[in-house]
Amino acid sequence: MSAEVSLRHAFPGFVLEAQFRMDEGVTALFGPSGAGKTSVAHAIAGLLKPREGRIVIAGRTILDTGAGISIPAHARRIGYVFQDARLFPHMSVENNLRFGWRRAEEPAAVEHFSHIVELLGLAHLLSRKPAKLSGGEKGRVALGRALLASPGLLLLDEPLAALDAARKSEILPYLERLRDEARVPMLYVSHSLDEVTRLADFVVVMREGRIAASGPVFDLMSDLEFARASGVEAHGAVLEANIKEHRADGLSALAFAGGDLIVSRIAKPPGTRLRVRIRAEDIMLALEEPRAISANNVIPATIAAIRETAAHADVQLAAGDAKLVARITPASLKRLALAPGMQLFAIVKSVTVDRNTQGE
Amino acid sequence: MLTPDEAGALLLSLRVSLVAIACALPFALAAAVWLSHARFPGKTLIEGAFTLPLVLPPVVMGYLLLLAFGTRGPLGAWLLAHLGLRFAFDWKGAALASAIITFPFQFRAIRLALEAMDGGLAEAAETLGARAADRFMNLTLPLALPGIVAGAITAFAASLGEFGAIITFVSNIPGETRTLPLAIFNALQTPGGEAEAARLSALSIALALIGVALAALAQRRITRLIGR
Numbered sequence: 001m002s003a004e005v006s007l008r009h010a011f012p013g014f015v016l017e018a019q020f021r022m023d024e025g026v027t028a029l030f031g032p033s034g035a036g037k038t039s040v041a042h043a044i045a046g047l048l049k050p051r052e053g054r055i056v057i058a059g060r061t062i063l064d065t066g067a068g069i070s071i072p073a074h075a076r077r078i079g080y081v082f083q084d085a086r087l088f089p090h091m092s093v094e095n096n097l098r099f100g101w102r103r104a105e106e107p108a109a110v111e112h113f114s115h116i117v118e119l120l121g122l123a124h125l126l127s128r129k130p131a132k133l134s135g136g137e138k139g140r141v142a143l144g145r146a147l148l149a150s151p152g153l154l155l156l157d158e159p160l161a162a163l164d165a166a167r168k169s170e171i172l173p174y175l176e177r178l179r180d181e182a183r184v185p186m187l188y189v190s191h192s193l194d195e196v197t198r199l200a201d202f203v204v205v206m207r208e209g210r211i212a213a214s215g216p217v218f219d220l221m222s223d224l225e226f227a228r229a230s231g232v233e234a235h236g237a238v239l240e241a242n243i244k245e246h247r248a249d250g251l252s253a254l255a256f257a258g259g260d261l262i263v264s265r266i267a268k269p270p271g272t273r274l275r276v277r278i279r280a281e282d283i284m285l286a287l288e289e290p291r292a293i294s295a296n297n298v299i300p301a302t303i304a305a306i307r308e309t310a311a312h313a314d315v316q317l318a319a320g321d322a323k324l325v326a327r328i329t330p331a332s333l334k335r336l337a338l339a340p341g342m343q344l345f346a347i348v349k350s351v352t353v354d355r356n357t358q359g360e
Numbered sequence: 361m362l363t364p365d366e367a368g369a370l371l372l373s374l375r376v377s378l379v380a381i382a383c384a385l386p387f388a389l390a391a392a393v394w395l396s397h398a399r400f401p402g403k404t405l406i407e408g409a410f411t412l413p414l415v416l417p418p419v420v421m422g423y424l425l426l427l428a429f430g431t432r433g434p435l436g437a438w439l440l441a442h443l444g445l446r447f448a449f450d451w452k453g454a455a456l457a458s459a460i461i462t463f464p465f466q467f468r469a470i471r472l473a474l475e476a477m478d479g480g481l482a483e484a485a486e487t488l489g490a491r492a493a494d495r496f497m498n499l500t501l502p503l504a505l506p507g508i509v510a511g512a513i514t515a516f517a518a519s520l521g522e523f524g525a526i527i528t529f530v531s532n533i534p535g536e537t538r539t540l541p542l543a544i545f546n547a548l549q550t551p552g553g554e555a556e557a558a559r560l561s562a563l564s565i566a567l568a569l570i571g572v573a574l575a576a577l578a579q580r581r582i583t584r585l586i587g588r
Contacts, residue, residue, distance in 0.1 A: 045487050073486040086484040090502045090585075103489030149488050 003057040003153060003185065007043050009050035016040070016050070016209045022153075022187065026179050028200035028217070029189045035206040037189045041155045044187070045080045046073030057153050077105065079151030079184070083158040085138040087130035093141050094126040100149025108150050119181065120144045120174055136167035140174060147182060154186045160195060175199055176354075197221055197238045197277055198354050221277075222323035224307040224316050236279035237324045243272045251296070254353075258319030262296040263351050277352040280314060280327035284347040287336060297348035299324070303340050308333060317346055366560060368535055369543035376451055376539055377519035380458035381466070381512050388466035389508065393500070396474040414464040422528025425457055429529070453530035454537045458519040465515035466508075473507025474500070510579040517571025521564065540564055 003022040016036045042048035055063040062071045120140045160168045204214040220226045222237040241256040254261040301317035313333040317324040429436040429447040439445040447453035485495045523541040530537040544560045547553035
C-alpha cells in the first residue's frame with residue numbers, strides 16, 4: 001500500500017502547498033501549530049475541498065481536481081480520529097463503535113470487532129455513554145470507532161494533544177500496538193517530536209503551509225541538514241535494535257547497527273525488535289577511551305558532520321552503519337578541536353527504549 | 361363541575377391545539393434545518409419572517425387568513441373546490457390560525473437546539489460513511505429532540521390561549537370554533553356569566569402551568585436520556 005498526496009489551496013492570508021508520498025506503517029505529519037497539518041488531513045478525508053489536488057490511496061484515486069474527481073467524504077473509507085474524539089453523545093460506546101462498522105462497504109467480521117475492543121481495552125466500557133468516560137477512554141473509543149469502519153487509511157489528528165501526561169502515556173501503548181498489529185497505514189498529525197520519534201516510520205515536516213523536509217525517521221532525526229531545513233532542533237538518534245541477550249548482572253544487551261547497547265533489563269525474549277532513542281544531550285564526547293566511569297555505553301565513532309550555532313554545536317557521529325548526534329557547547333568544540341573525520345568515543349548517558357516495551 | 365358546553369369548549373381547545381402543533385411541526389423542523397445549513401443574502405430577513413407571527417397582532421393575522429382562506433379567498437376557494445377542505449367558520453380554520461400563530465415557538469426551539477449542536481459530530485459521521493439523510497436521521501434528529509419536544513409543548517400551551525386570530529378568522533361558533541378563550545369572552549359578555557368565566561380562566565391558568573412545567577421536564581428528561 002502506498003499513497004500520494006498533492007494539494008494546493010489558498011486560505012485567506014495563507015497558501016497550502018503540499019506534496020508527499022506515504023508507504024506502509026506510520027507517517028508523521030509534523031510541524032508547529034498553524035503549519036497547515038490539519039488542513040492536509042481534512043483534504044485527505046474529504047472535509048475540505050482543495051482548489052487543486054490529487055490524492056491516490058492504494059491505487060484508488062479519491063481526488064483529482066484536474067479530472068473532476070472528488071469522492072465524497074462518506075465514500076472515501078478514510079478513518080479520522082479527531083483531537084476532541086467527537087463521540088456521538090446520545091449513543092453508548094458500543095453503538096459509537098458500531099456506527100462506522102455497520103456502514104462499511106464490506107463490514108469486518110464479528111471477531112474483528114471483539115479483537116479491536118480487546119486491543120483497545122474497551123470491553124468494560126461498552127454500555128457507557130461518552131459523557132461518563134475519561135479523556136483517555138474517549139480517545140480509545142474514537143480510535144476503535146475509526147478502525148472498525150475498515151478504513152484504507154487512518155488519519156490521527158493530534159489524538160494526544162488534548163490529554164495530560166498521564167492520559168498520554170495511557171494511550172501511547174495502544175497506538176504502538178495498533179501500529180504493529182492493525183496493519184492499517186496511518187498518517188499521524190502531531191506537533192510533538194516526542195510522539196513522532198516514538199511512533200513514526202516516516203516523517204513529513206510542514207512549515208507555513210509547505211513541506212520543509214521528509215524522510216525515514218531513523219535518518220532524519222540524526223541528520224543535521226534536516227534540522228536546519230525543517231527548523232526542528234536536532235533531537236537525537238532514533239535507532240532500531242534487537243535484544244541480544246539478558247546478562248547475568250540484570251542488564252540487557254541490545255545490538256544495533258553501530259555496536260551494542262547495555263540497558264536496564266527488558267522483559268522480552270532475545271531477538272525482539274525494539275526502537276531506541278538517544279537524545280543529543282545524553283551523549284558526551286571523549287578523545288581517549290575513558291576508563292573507570294559509571295556510564296555503561298562507550299561507543300567508538302567517527303565525526304561525520306558538525307553544525308555550530310551560537311548556543312550549541314551538534315556533532316553527527318558515524319558508529320558502524322548507525323548515525324548518532326551529540327550536542328555539546330561551542331566552547332567544548334573549540335577546546336577539543338573537533339573536525340569531521342576524527343575518531344573518538346561517544347559516552348551514552350541514557351537510552352530510551354520505546355518499541356514493544358509494553359506489557360512488562 | 362363543568363357544564364356540557366364548558367367541557368365541549370375544553371375538548372375543542374385541546375383538539376384544535378393538538379392538530380395545530382402536529383401540522384406545524386414538520387414545517388418548523390424543515391425551516392429550522394434549512395436555515396441552520398443555508399447561507400444566502402437576506403437570511404436574517406427570512407429568519408425574521410418566521411418569527412413574525414409572534415409580534416404581529418393576532419387580529420391582523422386572523423384578517424389576513426380570512427382574506428386568503430375565506431371561501432372567496434384565492435387559497436380558500438381553491439382548497440374547497442379541489443380538496444373539499446373548508447377553513448372558514450370551521451374548527452380546522454381555528455387549528456390553522458393556531459398553527460401559524462404558534463409556529464415561531466416551535467421554529468425557535470428547534471433552531472436553538474440545532475445551533476447548539478457540534479458541527480464536528482456531523483463531520484465525524486461523514487468520515488464513518490454516513491450520507492446526509494443518514495446523518496439527519498441518526499444524529500441531527502435525536503440530538504435536536506429535546507428542542508423539538510420542548511418547542512411543541514410550549515407551542516401547545518400557547519395555542520390553548522389563542523383568541524384574536526381565531527375569532528377574527530373563524531368567528532365564535534359554539535361547538536365548532538368556540539375554544540376556551542372564546543368561551544371566557546362569551547361568558548363575560550353574558551349577564552351573570554362571571555362565575556363561568558372565572559371557572560374557565562382558572563382552568564386555562566392550570567393548563568398553561570402544566571404545559572410549561574411539562575416542557576421543562578421533557579427537555580431535562582430527554583437531554584439526560586441522550587447523555588448530554
